[in-house]
Amino acid sequence: MRRTARGRLQPSANPGAGRNQTERSRRRLLASYLFFLVIISELPFLSVHNLSGDTPCYNRGMDVIVCHISALHYWLSHIGSPRIDALQSALAPQLGIPLRESEIAAAVSILPKERQREKVHLLTKTHEAARHSHDIAVHTTSLELTPADFHLAAPGVFVCSPEFALIQSAPSLSEIEFLRIAFALCGTYRVGTNDAYPLTTPLKINQMLTRMTGLNGAKPARRLTPYILAGAASPRETQLVLHLCLPYRMGGYGISYPQLNPRIDLPAHVQRLTGNSVLFPDLFWPDKHIAVEYDSDKWHTGSSRIANDARRRNIFVHLGITEICVTKREFNNLIAFDKTARILSRRLRHRVHPRSEEFDSRQMKLRKKLLAPLLPVQK
Secondary structure (H helix, E strand, O other), rough: EEEEOOOOOOOOOOOOOOHHHHHHHHHHHHHHHHHHHHHHHOOOOOOEEEOOOOOOOOOOOOEEEEOOOHHHHHHOOOOOOOOOOOOOOOOOOOOOOOOOOOHHHHHOOOOHHHHHOOOOEEEOOOOHHOOOOOOEEEEOOOOOOHHEEEEEEEOOEEEOOHHHHHHHHHHHHOHHHHHHHHHHHOOOOEOOOOOOOOOOOOOHHHHHHHHHOOOOOHHHHHHHHHHOOOOOOHHHHHHHHHHHHHHHHHHHOOOOOOOOOOOOOOOHHHHHOOOEEEEEHHHHHHHHEEEEEEEEOOOOOOHHHHHHHHHHHHHHHOOOOOOEEEEEHHOOOHHHHHHHHHHHHHOEEEEOOOOOHHHHHHHHHHHHHHHOOOOOOOO
């Protein structure tokens, strides 16, 4: 049909022209759709899977999942946040696929160099996935996992979350190793650096334990989580807290847990007198107004450091806070440290009175474990 000059409709000279044009449009649309499908299938997208099944949304290839001790090695050298590049809710790695040497090499490459010669721990659904390599420890799971339980470390390489890896590794760690690693993951230091982003919190570890009651390491981990604190800024702060606060049976003094590096905003008159606006004591008992500061040789030498220490002590005096200092030499000497610990306990109105005659030997064992390398390199 066509419209005349007066606006009337008349039959078109070629009635099939409209139908042909419509058919050509449909063919072009179909061809474009098929071309798009071909292109999209060739792109190197990440595999998107449903962890409750094996059917991928679109399959890139094989995913490798680093777990257990190997995942802890990764996290203990990681200074960024695992949540920055966290996966979206629809993304998760696929479990239980056969692994090739290239995938295994990719998993090894994300580990610290000193750990790359050690056996790598991988998570699968079947022990058949990596039976061809003696440098692989295969772990299986039947638990219902979510994308939040993994971190994308490299293309096609996932790492179990800090909480997941810590609980997985609990059976192969001693109590003190578990706690030292947990403090590091919840603190602002890693192996070789005191400037890092907290990777998890005691609350997140407990939430993971609630979900994974059937996991092999859940029972020992649940027993130790009450002793985990967040906020440690150095390995020595962790050692101080554990030595002072663990129960007698573990070699500690049983002192109540402090706050670690809490932020204390100073009153205006203290700011005018000292020039400081905020204070972060290493260990702080707010109800008793007592702080413990660790003075290391590295950070507290030189005229500027001495001046800063003096100003900090003046701030404590203005705030009515009793400061107790522990030096490196004092901490390394058990007799000297015992005297300081008992002074602190009196200030906190805590009586150190272990009933077991084995307390001294337990203290020695605890000190040895606290001062040992964290997860020593296996050759």
